[in-house]
Amino acid sequence: MKVHAFDRSIFVRDDKKLIHELESIDDALAFLAAWPESRRGPIYQSAFRACQAVREERLHLDGARNALHCFARSAGILEQAPVSIEPWMIVPRNGRGGILA
Structure with a gap:
């Protein structure tokens, strides 16, 4: 089976307020399959059909x-998308543990 990975992930929240990272068509189809049937409208159907077409x-x-x-x-x-801040990116403030020059 061919892997269909997105160039950039899509982050979505489910009905339990959990955030999911959709990285591929398989992830997207699994998320869409779990979507409540009562909330499946025309835009949902369009997204589902598009994923199947891929x-x-x-x-x-x-x-x-x-x-x-x-x-x-x-x-x-x-x-x-969550932003990752690496420790080296944080500029220390004077008087708060920073090294004074």
């Missing part, structure tokens, strides 16, 4: 990622 090599990966992004935004579950 698996069948009828659509480019970017098309499915865009459809999934639109679905997440319209459903109000889209999350911003």
Whole structure:
């Protein structure tokens, strides 16, 4: 089976407020399959069909990622990518443990 990984992950929140990182079509289809049936509207159907079309090599990966992004935004579950701050990026403040020159 061919791996269909997105160039950038999409972060979404489920109904339990847990954040999921969708890195591939398989991740997206698993998330969409678990989506409550009562909340599956036309935008959901569009995203689901787009992901299936990528698996069948009828659509480019970017098309499915865009459809999934639109679905997440319209459903109000889209999350911003977490920002990682490395310790070396933090500038110490004077008088708070920083080294004075």
